[in-house]
Amino acid sequence: MAIKSLQHSSLTDNIFYRSMLAGNTAYNPSTEDILAEEVLTGSQASVTFSSLDTLAAGYQHLQIRMVARSDDSGSSNLRDLRIQVNADTGTNYSSHVLRGDGASVSSNAASSQDSINTALAMFPRPSNPTTQYGAAIIDVLDAFETTKYTTIRMLGGAKPDGEDQIWLGSGLWRNTNALTEIKIFANVGNLTGDSRFTLIGLK
Amino acid sequence: MSMTVIEHIEVGSGGAASITFSAIPADYTDLYLVYSLRDTQGGYFGYTNIELNGSASNHTQRRLRGNGSSASAGTNTSFEIAANASATTSNTFNNGQIYIPNYTSASAKSASIDFVMENNVTEGYQQIAAGLYNSTSAVSSIEIASGGSFVEYSSATLYGITAGSDGTTVVS
Numbered sequence: 001m002a003i004k005s006l007q008h009s010s011l012t013d014n015i016f017y018r019s020m021l022a023g024n025t026a027y028n029p030s031t032e033d034i035l036a037e038e039v040l041t042g043s044q045a046s047v048t049f050s051s052l053d054t055l056a057a058g059y060q061h062l063q064i065r066m067v068a069r070s071d072d073s074g075s076s077n078l079r080d081l082r083i084q085v086n087a088d089t090g091t092n093y094s095s096h097v098l099r100g101d102g103a104s105v106s107s108n109a110a111s112s113q114d115s116i117n118t119a120l121a122m123f124p125r126p127s128n129p130t131t132q133y134g135a136a137i138i139d140v141l142d143a144f145e146t147t148k149y150t151t152i153r154m155l156g157g158a159k160p161d162g163e164d165q166i167w168l169g170s171g172l173w174r175n176t177n178a179l180t181e182i183k184i185f186a187n188v189g190n191l192t193g194d195s196r197f198t199l200i201g202l203k
Numbered sequence: 204m205s206m207t208v209i210e211h212i213e214v215g216s217g218g219a220a221s222i223t224f225s226a227i228p229a230d231y232t233d234l235y236l237v238y239s240l241r242d243t244q245g246g247y248f249g250y251t252n253i254e255l256n257g258s259a260s261n262h263t264q265r266r267l268r269g270n271g272s273s274a275s276a277g278t279n280t281s282f283e284i285a286a287n288a289s290a291t292t293s294n295t296f297n298n299g300q301i302y303i304p305n306y307t308s309a310s311a312k313s314a315s316i317d318f319v320m321e322n323n324v325t326e327g328y329q330q331i332a333a334g335l336y337n338s339t340s341a342v343s344s345i346e347i348a349s350g351g352s353f354v355e356y357s358s359a360t361l362y363g364i365t366a367g368s369d370g371t372t373v374v375s
Contacts, residue, residue, distance in 0.1 A: 031206040031362065060211060060360060061237065094292075094321060098269030098329040105276075107269025109325045141239040141298050147356040148239070153298040153319045155331075168269075168329045170319030176294060202360075203208050 035059075036199040040192065043071045046185035047197045053144070053180050059201030062140040064182070066197045067133040070123040072189020078163055080187040081122035081136065082115040085150060085173050086180050089114055097169040116152065116171030121163075123186050128160030133195065144178040204367040207231070211360045218243065218352040224361045225344040227306075231363030234303040236345060238318075238359040239296040240286035243351040247326055249286035250350035253301055253316070255342050264316065266332035271325045282334050284318045286349060286357070292323040296357060301334070306342040311335060 017023065035055050038047050049055070049064075056062060070079035084093075094111045095118035110118050122134040136156030142148060150173040157166040184197060212222050227234070242249040252259065262281050267274065287295050299318025306312060314334035321327050336342070347359060 031208050094323040094327070096269065096271050096319065096321065096327040096329055098267065098274055098331070100267075105267065105269075105274040107271055107274045107329065109271035109327055111323050111325065139237070139298065139300070141237055142296075142358055145356065145358075147294075148241075148296050149292070149294045149321075151239070151296060151298040151319065151321045153300075153317070155317065168317060168319065168331050170298065170321045170327065170329055172292065172295060172321035172323060174292065174294075174323060202206070202362075 031203045033201050034198060035201045038197045040195045042193045043190040045190050046183050047191065048181060048183040049199045050181045052182070053178060056143070056201045059203055060142065061202040062143045062179070063200040063202060064138040064184070064197060065200065066138070066184070066195070067135045068123055068195035068197070069128070069133045069192050070125050070186040070189040071192045072186065073126045078121040078158060078160065078165065079123035079125055079189060080117060081120045081156070082117045082185050082187050083152065083171060084115045084183045086175070086177060087183070088173070088175065092174045093117070093171060095169060095171040097167050099165060099167040102164045117187060118169055120154070120156065120167055120169050121165045122156055122158060124158055124160040125189070128163070132158070132160045134158035140179065146176050146178055149174050149176060150179060205365045206235070207363045207365070209361040209363050212358060214353045214355055214357040216355050218354050220349055220352050222347040222353065222357070222359050223344065227343050227345065227361070228363070229307045229341055232305070232366040233364040234306045234342065234345070235300065235362040235364055236359060237300045238347060239298060240347070240357045241296045241354045242286040242288060242349045242357070243354060244288040245290065246288050247291050247322060248320070248328060249288035251284050251286045252348045253282040253284060254346045254348055255336050255344070256338065256340055257344055257346065261337045262334065263337070264332040264334040266330050268328060268330040271327045282314065282316055284316065284330065285320045285328050286353065287320055287322070291320070295321055303342060308341070309339045311337045311339070312342065
């Protein structure tokens, strides 16, 4: 949140102001605020935004913006983005994805999973150039309503050499509890250093 | 850039055929609308249209759509999206957005539209579309019109986006 200070007042300027603003710029509380940000200094298994009930109190929607890659080198495939919420490891998730690779498009689904995990092919891996990360924006609407299951919308892409991917994905958590925690991880391997995750609140 | 909530609407008990934002002020640079919708239509795909300025005319979109097993491209003479219809997993609402740059422009307006419609079976929808509102009128109202009736707790939030000026960025 921006730091605001008074640049003008009758005391300092010795001027009689008719406006309460006294020449200062009007302060409008922001609708969109960065609530937390994590930039990894080394590999770690996951990133978790917790205590959302207090951290994001007063916000209607949440958004996570991220760039990340995986340190796993065990396969020729890209690594997948996975999400769990409220530390729920039960089979209470489903997900769908629409994906293009520059030549063709496809769609697939996964039901009753232990995380949101529709092979989103989000994360480059060590055999890809080290400067290449996957990027995504994740939107959670009505994150704290207790009248609906949580539906997550994700738009992302990765462009490691020869494995280009752009995708629009969704995830469902079948529970009406308000969100208190979001955990992001790769299906295999750790998230590498310099991966960045930013949590934003929207009023 | 700054973002301002213009209005948040939640459907009350009894449902509603549509959600309408009217008398939208011309004070911003762009408009951004997010929606979380479920309706009473049968099946999975709850046909829903986003209509600008109170009319279904002058809207077209080109879309890419996935249904959980295949993908397709198509066109519509509307800004067609899908709410979760009654046969989808209970308590599940869609998640989508429409972004309208330069909504007060005297030229035709482009729009970026996408939504996802989750379901705990294979059939669920994801769609991304480029929309065109071929009108010289400023956008002063947005109606989200259900093919049936939106159920209680469906919601939509309209934001106004104001372009910033940092004093250093050069646009040429």
